[in-house]
Amino acid sequence: MRKIFSDEENVFKVKEENLHNSSSAKIDMILKKALLGNEISKEDGVELFKTKGNNIQKVFSVADTLRNNAVGSKVTFVVNRNINFTNICYMGCKFCGFAKKFDQNGAELLSLENIVSRSVEAWDRGATEVCIQGGLHPKISGDIYRNIIKSIKKVLPDMHIHAFSPFEIWYGSSKKKLDFRTFLNDLKDCGLGSMPGTAAEILDVEIRNQLTRNKLSSEKWIEIIKTAHSLKIPTSATIMYGHIDNPENWAMHLSIIRDIQKDTGGFTELVPLSFVYKDSPLYLQNPQTVRKGPSIEEIKKMHAISRIMLNGWINNIQASWTKLGPEFAQKLLKIGVNDLGGTLMNESISRSAGSNFGQEITAVEMVKIIRDAGKIPARRNTIYKISETFDNHDPKYFPPLVARKGNDPLKFIN
Secondary structure (H helix, E strand, C coil): CCCCCCCCCHHHHHHHHHHHCCCCHHHHHHHHHHHCCCCCCHHHHHHHHCCCCHHHHHHHHHHHHHHHHHHCCEEEEECEEEEECECECCCCCCCCCCCECCCCCCCCECCHHHHHHHHHHHHHCCCCEEEEECCCCCCCCCCHHHHHHHHHHHHCCCCEEEECCHHHHHHHHHHHCCCHHHHHHHHHHHCEEEECCCCCCCCCHHHHHHHCCCCCCHHHHHHHHHHHHHCCCCEEEEEEECCCCCHHHHHHHHHHHHHHHHHHCCEEEEEEEECCCCCCHHHHCCCCCCCCCCCHHHHHHHHHHHHHHCCCCCCCEECCHHHHCHHHHHHHHHCCCCEEEECCCCCCHHHHCCCCCCCCCCHHHHHHHHHHCCCEEEEECCCCCEEEECCCCCCCCCCCCCCCCCCCCCCCCC
């Protein structure tokens, strides 16, 4: 592993002195390795996930130190719009509350004109990115993915298109009878800028097979991601946790993500996604065996340990405010997180599973949340190039796109 810090730096000497006073020598040794920039093994990761008592706070402290050394005090966000172009899907993934059948209330397939119209509306509100994903509609053509990109680029040539999960790439390439490389290269030529690394769930095969027996295999997910990276299409990385999984599965997943990054360097960030159980078939059909999502402590550990395990390879750890809410997401900025994701404008998938945290946090609100945490707000683009830092001024104000009906995302700020 490449070593990004020298052993002589004062920050590490201070931290190491504190660690020597610990009663848990094993945790001390793991955290010392992390502070020195050395790789944390999968087995080390399991130990960190199992920490208890005072050791937990030490894990958080080390994660925050590594965050500060990697990215400093800036906390970033992107102004974007989420467009779920269809919620019709035949896969029946057990954890998903988003998918609809043709005849269900709320089932929809947006027209190209509607997708472009939403993109233009987002651009006019300051967005630099549209994030586009959808279900696997059985009647769509494999050309729909390229047609969406080309339609947007024709009207908005400078809009970054962050679109289509590996599952959609598998589906589209199957429909077109093309290999992944050919299919992805065509999308890139049409204007695809980057991809969301969703549909990862848990890459540990034992758990993945129980979650989504008919879904994209771990091997195919990895193949598609690596192929995208080889074509210079960057992606995010994700993990969905807190259902039937455990620390061994989490550490395995993070080590797989790290190994991919070593090979390709194509991940821009990791986004931990806590399982939302309320309207998820996985929970509703198995309430005795499926958990109601991760605990508060587990959520904190996941973000902190992701920072520690991915240190030196993936600099950006993002908190999903749509899953956790803005107040909890803000707290994670003190234990390894440096990014709050996008403003979104519309959000369907988390809300369909029962999340209660709205559809949009405006740029002005993002800045207030970050400042209230004692950090420096900065607007970025999709690939984490900072476009504006808000030291002493605020972004241009736009009212929320969708009426909130009294739900104020800043109510926790005094």
